[in-house]
Amino acid sequence: MPAATLEVAGLSAGYGQTHVLEDVSFTVPAGGRLSILGRNGMGKTTLMASLMGLTRRYAGSVNVGGSDITALGTAARARSGLGFVPQTREIFKGLTVEENLFTGLKNRPRQAIEEAYALFPRLHERRRNLGSQLSGGEQQMLATARTILGQPSILLLDEPLEGLAPVICDMLMEAFTRLADSGAMTILFVEQRLDSALTFAEDVIILERGRIVWSGKPPALRSDAAVLERYVGVGGLH
Amino acid sequence: MAEATIRSAAASRPGPLLRDLLGLGLIALGGLAGYLLFPDNLAFLTRLISVALLVLSLDLIVGYCGIASLGQAALYGAGAYTAGIACLNGVTEPFLLVLIGAAAGAMTGLLMGAVMLRAHGLPQLVLSIALVQLLHEAANKASWLTGGSDGLSGMVPAPLFGVFEFDLWGRSAYLFGLGLLLVVFAVLRLVVRSPFGMLCRGLKEDPLRISALGIYAFPVLLKMFVISGAVAGTGGALAAIATQVVGLDSVSFELSANALVMLVLGGIGHLYGALVGTVIFMALEHVVAAANPFHWMTLVGAVLIAIVLFAPRGLSGSLDQLAGLLTRQGGRAGR
Numbered sequence: 035m036p037a038a039t040l041e042v043a044g045l046s047a048g049y050g051q052t053h054v055l056e057d058v059s060f061t062v063p064a065g066g067r068l069s070i071l072g073r074n075g076m077g078k079t080t081l082m083a084s085l086m087g088l089t090r091r092y093a094g095s096v097n098v099g100g101s102d103i104t105a106l107g108t109a110a111r112a113r114s115g116l117g118f119v120p121q122t123r124e125i126f127k128g129l130t131v132e133e134n135l136f137t138g139l140k141n142r143p144r145q146a147i148e149e150a151y152a153l154f155p156r157l158h159e160r161r162r163n164l165g166s167q168l169s170g171g172e173q174q175m176l177a178t179a180r181t182i183l184g185q186p187s188i189l190l191l192d193e194p195l196e197g198l199a200p201v202i203c204d205m206l207m208e209a210f211t212r213l214a215d216s217g218a219m220t221i222l223f224v225e226q227r228l229d230s231a232l233t234f235a236e237d238v239i240i241l242e243r244g245r246i247v248w249s250g251k252p253p254a255l256r257s258d259a260a261v262l263e264r265y266v267g268v269g270g271l272h
Numbered sequence: 273m274a275e276a277t278i279r280s281a282a283a284s285r286p287g288p289l290l291r292d293l294l295g296l297g298l299i300a301l302g303g304l305a306g307y308l309l310f311p312d313n314l315a316f317l318t319r320l321i322s323v324a325l326l327v328l329s330l331d332l333i334v335g336y337c338g339i340a341s342l343g344q345a346a347l348y349g350a351g352a353y354t355a356g357i358a359c360l361n362g363v364t365e366p367f368l369l370v371l372i373g374a375a376a377g378a379m380t381g382l383l384m385g386a387v388m389l390r391a392h393g394l395p396q397l398v399l400s401i402a403l404v405q406l407l408h409e410a411a412n413k414a415s416w417l418t419g420g421s422d423g424l425s426g427m428v429p430a431p432l433f434g435v436f437e438f439d440l441w442g443r444s445a446y447l448f449g450l451g452l453l454l455v456v457f458a459v460l461r462l463v464v465r466s467p468f469g470m471l472c473r474g475l476k477e478d479p480l481r482i483s484a485l486g487i488y489a490f491p492v493l494l495k496m497f498v499i500s501g502a503v504a505g506t507g508g509a510l511a512a513i514a515t516q517v518v519g520l521d522s523v524s525f526e527l528s529a530n531a532l533v534m535l536v537l538g539g540i541g542h543l544y545g546a547l548v549g550t551v552i553f554m555a556l557e558h559v560v561a562a563a564n565p566f567h568w569m570t571l572v573g574a575v576l577i578a579i580v581l582f583a584p585r586g587l588s589g590s591l592d593q594l595a596g597l598l599t600r601q602g603g604r605a606g607r
Contacts, residue, residue: 086484088480088484107483108480108483108484109483109484109486109487109488109489110486111486112483112484112485112486112487113486118484120484124478124481124484126470126473126474126477126478126481127477128473128477129470129473129474129477133470133473134470136466136467136470136471137467137470137471137474137482137485137487138485139467140485140486140487144467180485181485184485184486
């Protein structure tokens with residue numbers, strides 16, 4: 035599936051009666067890279083979950099490649115091109131690495147998992163290990179690779195670097211950059227590591243209490259210490 | 273260091289294909305040993321194989337998909353009755369009868385799955401019981417077709433390959449059953465190791481995760497129900513061919529419950545567990561019931577309680593765990 039445009043218009047969503055997102059609107063062009071920033075609890079993960087249809091929607095719409103997917107369920111959204119790598123990774127711990135990858139193949143041949151091994155050679159070394167035997171970084175590689183195998187047109191990465199060692203973060207960022215550079219997918223990147231998020235992205239939005247309070251280009255944000263201090267909780271980047 | 277040990281243990285483990293070939297070899301050896309050591313009990317051993325096919329079919333939906341069922345005998349009985357009726361109506365070729373039984377089981381699996389998959393958990397379990405009871409009652413009432421409570425009898429299957437008669441000693445039936453078991457087991461190993469099998473296991477672990485990968489659960493689970501039905505139907509057809517009688521017990525709640533007990537005893541989600549559980553349960557039943565026909569279930573109950581308390585993953589699961597521990601310790605000792 036080629037990269038697709040993502041258009042979110044006036045999206046309000048939450049859990050039960052609790053509204054978390056309020057009137058969120060943005061567009062990411064096909065092949066674009068958007069980083070989503072904000073302090074903890076400001077709605078970043080809820081936004082990702084809402085795009086996947088995992089929350090309750092109160093208003094607004096979501097379009098993928100010009101098709102309205104607002105009314106679709108989670109599986110149908112994934113089939114329409116959304117690929118989600120959740121914050122909790124959610125690999126199948128009772129299956130081996132290779133078996134986990136099989137679950138992401140959809141109708142592709144088994145040989146397609148070589149693509150995953152090419153992206154993350156570490157997974158090939160660990161292919162017979164159970165998911166429960168993997169380190170956090172390897173689990174993240176596996177969760178990402180499994181999603182990539184489904185050839186999504188839009189990839190949603192929710193805090194993929196959380197709790198990982200710097201060397202693993204570098205490996206993952208290199209892989210994400212390779213994916214983005216291939217132009218095969220549009221990437222939305224939620225990340226607390228500001229420098230990684232800004233280096234990766236072409237565009238940035240900041241969420242504060244479920245609303246977009248800033249949007250623009252990474253260089254503009256890097257130079258705006260006041261915005262960074264107020265909405266992201268850091269005084270500036272050097 | 274622990275990570276390196278786990279990695280080396282995984283790397284030193286034989287590949288899945290080799291393990292499956294070893295497993296099939298062991299089953300074949302065990303089967304041939306049964307043939308040579310217990311020539312007077314071949315009818316019992318053939319029944320054991322047919323029930324093993326039923327328990328294997330149950331493992332597919334309980335162990336691999338996490339679907340609760342106490343109605344699996346509906347699929348077994350459908351295969352048995354259809355093969356029996358076909359035989360009485362002139363279709364006597366044993367392989368064709370097995371195919372007919374498998375098809376009937378698959379069709380019943382399709383219908384049963386379509387109903388059961390609308391519910392989850394306890395309601396699903398209740399639906400499975402209701403379905404097997406309905407089928408039992410239907411078989412009882414349609415006595416013009418099924419023989420009702422007297423059962424279906426008078427089937428005379430043609431000799432195997434046109435040569436080997438299904439005689440009183442049960443040699444042909446037993447070897448035929450053993451061959452069927454090996455073929456079915458090999459196919460099922462391929463199924464559960466395929467991407468489809470992994471999806472089923474993923475659905476059992478967390479349906480939402482599978483949904484987020486763009487997979488609809490219903491058709492995947494329904495497909496497994498159909499495969500399960502075909503396997504159970506094969507078991508039923510084998511029983512019909514071997515015993516040349518099909519009774520209401522083949523479509524009973526009691527047989528369904530016993531199959532679940534056998535599966536828990538052997539360990540769910542292994543396929544091997546289904547075989548181990550069937551052999552132990554039926555051997556206990558055979559030996560202890562002969563010694564004490566009134567209290568044999570007490571012993572079976574005690575064994576089951578012990579298994580559930582001390583080996584909750586079943587016998588094969590516990591053996592697997594033990595082998596894993598030994599492999600890891602061997603890895604450490606080797607370092």
